[in-house]
Amino acid sequence: MNIQIDALNTVTMFLFNIIVYNIVLLYGTVGEIITEKSGSLNLGVEGTMAVGAIFGYLMGCYTNSMMIGILFSIISAGLCGLLFAFLTVTLQANQNVTGLTISTFGVGLYFFVGKGLGDNFPAMSDYSAISEGANPIYIPFLSDIPVIGKVIFSQNILVYVGVAIAILAWVYLKYTKPGLKLRAIGENPAAADSMGVNITLYKYIHIIIGSAIMGIGGYYMGLVLRGSFEGSSCWTDGYGWIAIALVIFASWSPAKAILGTIIFGFFNTLQSRSGSLAQAFPDFLGWLKDIPAQFYSALPFLITAIVLVAESMRKRKNKNEPSAVGINYYREDR
């Protein structure tokens, strides 16, 4: 049986999908990096993304505007951040427990709202601005370049926003004065406090900004899945947890998070595309077909585990993990 396959197209679509289905990880990772740099470990990424996803999607549909969708994903996820900040910074609650609570709460809220709407849940195809906004953009000339044009210059607008946020966050943390103060808080809040930095304000702002970024990622995922509310699995299905691991992978650098997202995305995408690649290149990649599909499912998590182990074993000269992450700062304890 001869099956004709366009090999170039197969590769192009493989690379294209690495970006499409994994850019959500970049949002989660960058949001979490900003949060952790302020000395707060927010394990509520999954829940925060879910909240941003559902409210962003609903408001975007109701107003038929993607901008309002993004705005509401920012506001609703930011409120999750505010809740986390209030509990951990003001009330000094344990960060791990609070983060896990936010995760459970957020996913629960997602289902509560979605199921509550039942048959009234808006279908994306009914809202022209949203369904068009979710489509890839077209840049004259650039989008027509073979392979690269499709992979890099024909993505959804939120893909570029995500990368821009990552680069901005990197510059902010590395080269600006507030970024320096923020890193000081993450390393040694007492020292920063004695320097006159308003710890509470800094923590509040960055936890909220971090959560807001996660929220946009959730909204993006809702658009990618075309707003299909199934009621059994969440749009952000597990991506939030992987993002937390990617923070370590990226060693707390938003720029490296872009690389981490692509590497992770590569393994994540192999599952659905390995058969295509094997058919397109039977000589080089035919062996991909003989690997059990279950292995591909496990692969992203295997890679995560390996990275975490490797990271913990590495003798690092400049330690990137904020020293005070996960520890609440209480001025009177100084």
Added chain:
Amino acid sequence: MSRKIIALLLAVFMCLGVFAGCNNQTNQNSDKTNDGAQNTDSSFKVGAIYITSQNDTAGYTFAHHYGITTAMKNIGLSEDNLFIVDNIPEDKTQVSNAIDTLAGKGCNIIFGISFGYIDAFAEAAEKEEYKDIIFSHATGYKSNETNFNNYFGRIYQARYLTGIAAGLKALELQNPSIGYVAAYGTEYAETCSGINAFALGVQAVYPEAVVHVNKISTWGDETKERQAAEALIDTYNCCVIAQHCDSAQPQKVAEERKIFSCGYNSDMTKESPNAQLTSAIWNWPVYYQTAIEAAMNDPENFMENVGIYYGGLKENFVGISPVTDNCAEGTKEIIEKVSDMIISGEWDVFTGTKLSISETGEITKVTAATLDNTDSTVIAEDGTMYCYVGEDEDRALSASDASGIAFEHDAVIKGSMNYYVKGVVEG
């Protein structure tokens, strides 16, 4: 000080929340009792163990929950007589605990909907103290003589019909490439027989067509299902996408790419109005009503009256959703004819006799062996079905040593089918 006040306020709000929850529940309960005014036997209790939440709005657990509640409503049992333990993973201890809970509530029949519950169910059914409880396990293969059965449907019959719709559409478009997003492949007879029946249906009208299968190795994951469908279309230029997985994502992809699709589980026309041909669907209330009625009226002879239950098109346990206008001309008439042949028992899918359907809709029966995709005979002309047995590495068939099993349709469900028919390509 202010912190204490805030904490106190939060605590008060939480308490209020709890009370509000209680109120809602009591209201619901009283509503239910009002509904179930025409109880036939209010002491009969039904137990169910679910793999995910009873509040799901779609998917596998939802389908069973809908089946059980609808059946109970039809019989006239109040919903108060239904006891559910949900979110139970396929772990023997947890399933056993759930069974104990339901038995403790006095359930007369206990349904378990997931395959991995099998051992816990088999064990509980043998216990002396549970001998008056009927255990009914979906998708399994174990049973006993008195109070333990298993049940499943011949969904492959419905899939064959959707295959005909897909094949006719592909023929109309002159594109022999059809995609199939599958949870698993040859690992389970359930998925494998579905794929094969679909492919045979396609080939009955379009013999040159190829069914490309992309596995996601989970029963449901929206992101993976979507990616798998996209990969099939990008790589093989498929003109129809069928599926054996939980969400409607493959249907949505077909809609976006302006190709056609066959859904599964429920009528998926609303997810893909311009793409949908017809969906293979389950009518779970059919079994649940049969089982609950039998258990109420004559629990002693449950195994004689219901027994191991594999209903199909004939019992209306499985079926297809209404054939849409997206289908090629004449699809509806052909499907109706074939459906009648299956219902009357004149013909069935895996029998050594194939159907050949011309463009004008004439159906001819052809006695021909069914080959697998390595060209070995898997169903002989006399209907003998062969399957791969043992751990033979080259996946040789057992036909040569004549240990092929005589054909019985239950073998398809019970788990002996583990190959793809010719024309099915994985990848």
